[in-house]
Amino acid sequence: MKQLIFLILLTNQGTWAQSEYQAGVLSSALTENAHAVVRRHETIFTVKSVGEANLSVHTVVTVLDEQGDDQAKKVVGYDKLSRVTNLEGALYDAAGKLIKKLKKADIDDSSTYSDYNLFDDQRMKVASFPKQPSYPYTVEFLVETTERNLMFYPTWVPQDEEHLAVEQAAYTVNMPPALALRYKEMNLPTPGVSSSLPDGGKTYSWKINNRPALEFEPISPPAREQLPLVYTAPAAFDVQDYKGQITSWKDVSRFYHSLNDGRDRIPEDLRQRVLDLTKNETTTLGKVRKVYAYLQDNTRYISVQLGIGGWQTIEADKVADSKYGDCKALTNYAKAMLKAVGVTAYPALVRAGDKEPDILVDFPSFQFNHVILCVPNGRDTLFLECTSGHGPAGYMSDFTGNRHVLLVLPDGGRLIKTPVYSPTDNRQQRQIVVNLTEQGDASANVRTIYSGLQQDDYASAIHRLNHDDQRSWLLKRIHVPAFELTSFGYKEQIEPMPVVVETLDMTARRWATVSGTRLFLPLNLMSALSPVAPLTQPRRTAIELGANYDFADSDTITYQLPKGYEPEYKLEPQIIESTFGRYTAQLAIKGDHITYVRQITMHGGRFPAAAYADLIDFRKKVAKADRVQMVFIKRN
Numbered sequence: 001m002k003q004l005i006f007l008i009l010l011t012n013q014g015t016w017a018q019s020e021y022q023a024g025v026l027s028s029a030l031t032e033n034a035h036a037v038v039r040r041h042e043t044i045f046t047v048k049s050v051g052e053a054n055l056s057v058h059t060v061v062t063v064l065d066e067q068g069d070d071q072a073k074k075v076v077g078y079d080k081l082s083r084v085t086n087l088e089g090a091l092y093d094a095a096g097k098l099i100k101k102l103k104k105a106d107i108d109d110s111s112t113y114s115d116y117n118l119f120d121d122q123r124m125k126v127a128s129f130p131k132q133p134s135y136p137y138t139v140e141f142l143v144e145t146t147e148r149n150l151m152f153y154p155t156w157v158p159q160d161e162e163h164l165a166v167e168q169a170a171y172t173v174n175m176p177p178a179l180a181l182r183y184k185e186m187n188l189p190t191p192g193v194s195s196s197l198p199d200g201g202k203t204y205s206w207k208i209n210n211r212p213a214l215e216f217e218p219i220s221p222p223a224r225e226q227l228p229l230v231y232t233a234p235a236a237f238d239v240q241d242y243k244g245q246i247t248s249w250k251d252v253s254r255f256y257h258s259l260n261d262g263r264d265r266i267p268e269d270l271r272q273r274v275l276d277l278t279k280n281e282t283t284t285l286g287k288v289r290k291v292y293a294y295l296q297d298n299t300r301y302i303s304v305q306l307g308i309g310g311w312q313t314i315e316a317d318k319v320a321d322s323k324y325g326d327c328k329a330l331t332n333y334a335k336a337m338l339k340a341v342g343v344t345a346y347p348a349l350v351r352a353g354d355k356e357p358d359i360l361v362d363f364p365s366f367q368f369n370h371v372i373l374c375v376p377n378g379r380d381t382l383f384l385e386c387t388s389g390h391g392p393a394g395y396m397s398d399f400t401g402n403r404h405v406l407l408v409l410p411d412g413g414r415l416i417k418t419p420v421y422s423p424t425d426n427r428q429q430r431q432i433v434v435n436l437t438e439q440g441d442a443s444a445n446v447r448t449i450y451s452g453l454q455q456d457d458y459a460s461a462i463h464r465l466n467h468d469d470q471r472s473w474l475l476k477r478i479h480v481p482a483f484e485l486t487s488f489g490y491k492e493q494i495e496p497m498p499v500v501v502e503t504l505d506m507t508a509r510r511w512a513t514v515s516g517t518r519l520f521l522p523l524n525l526m527s528a529l530s531p532v533a534p535l536t537q538p539r540r541t542a543i544e545l546g547a548n549y550d551f552a553d554s555d556t557i558t559y560q561l562p563k564g565y566e567p568e569y570k571l572e573p574q575i576i577e578s579t580f581g582r583y584t585a586q587l588a589i590k591g592d593h594i595t596y597v598r599q600i601t602m603h604g605g606r607f608p609a610a611a612y613a614d615l616i617d618f619r620k621k622v623a624k625a626d627r628v629q630m631v632f633i634k635r636n
Contacts, residue, residue, distance in 0.1 A: 023136035034213035036068030041169035051238035086144035233365040253413030264336035330386040426452035440512035528626035549604035578618035
């Protein structure tokens, strides 16, 4: 009887799959420019109380080509506050016929442990189907979890990447009586709807249908401004007996403060040590620099993710003993040491990451993944990245720079901004001396000073790579044809705005081209800019030039020509100006020495879509100017 029932269910499921999941019924509007199509995406989040909820996510995706194969894998993270109660999956062929159902052997369960996650109870289940010999095929997954960390509600993103179309998707949130749902809709064709439940609760639902695949335009705004999504968050929650509410940023700050209040006590011997260390410092800045240097020299960063420990710090006295901690612990430790020398500082919650967008300032919630330390100092407020083992006090880089951060104060915090770095901060100043031979070969001595954001990668290479790995890394960054690197070196200068000095000795075969009595010399040796992608259709989105577009480069290259050559013509100075920046280049000739000076300043920010044509024109002109050659004729 059991076998008969199973066969009936399987037959019904197969019939249903064939009718619903045949790849051939997909419209061309959904398959165009798509690697996969989401046939169904059903998310149901049922809040049972302030401290518990059930989440069910049912997805069916038709994979159209090899680039969509990642859809055949499902990764489900969990920890002691999140339990996976069900994970099912099935694989279908192009006709919708069942090929394989997911088995336990197809599911890998492992820790997310890494070398910097010393303490971590986070785990993940990874379910995957083998690579298929033909396309299209369809995969189905059902994931059910029980959640007991209701500081966070789901963010619904059914179309979570480009080249992914969506046939139908729905999100339902069921709230019990007396608990309110907070939400923010973005890029939806129609707003969600709500209705009352028989028990006095409410249900909220959102739907989208027939969304074609999207291809992000170059240098466009963050994905969250282009994809349909719904952010949801609680108004009240309870996690491991810690209760909180969220109606404002002050509420978020108060909760973080309540978790960590009183954990900033340090041993007496450490208090005396930092007092001795700062006894000759008469300013807040001087004390901060001494304490920050002590922190960098005597602690190391590790990650701690254990339950509420993802937000609650290790006590400062334990960090003093162990000499390690995560971002919360090291920030709290630095705060405690500064407190001992009479300097007040506050934690600041931030959404960190050089590719992470800023938080949504109009939607108070736990959007943060990192914490730094803020030291009020009149108009010269300092921010400290306490996980950094190098770099000056106050420097944020693009990891946490130009962000809204939540200042954590005892009576409720507020949003403030971290520093924004301008082109004059982010400089590349390069001096090159080149000796040319009769055959056009070049030997060059290069000295470059990088500052601000432009030194970040170089400082990282200094501290993370050995000499041989630095060389391999550097060879990939030098775009000079047929060159050989004979020597290189780096030196850091720890200043308020950090600096790295790079020295190179290199040779390049046939840098200049000899043709008869003429010598054709490209003037820009190492800093040429490329054009931006041209328009193939009208621009839809705004232009988003991030922090790395705020820079100022200057190159001064002196060429020692072979004997007997003189210029065939005079090269006029170049000036190119635009909303996006300014470029100049000029040449000075003195005997057999020529000096080429190139300068460019670029401006980041957001610009209207209509300005893209101007950006193309500016970068095209700059690229052309960077390719300029000087022609010399050999005298009789």
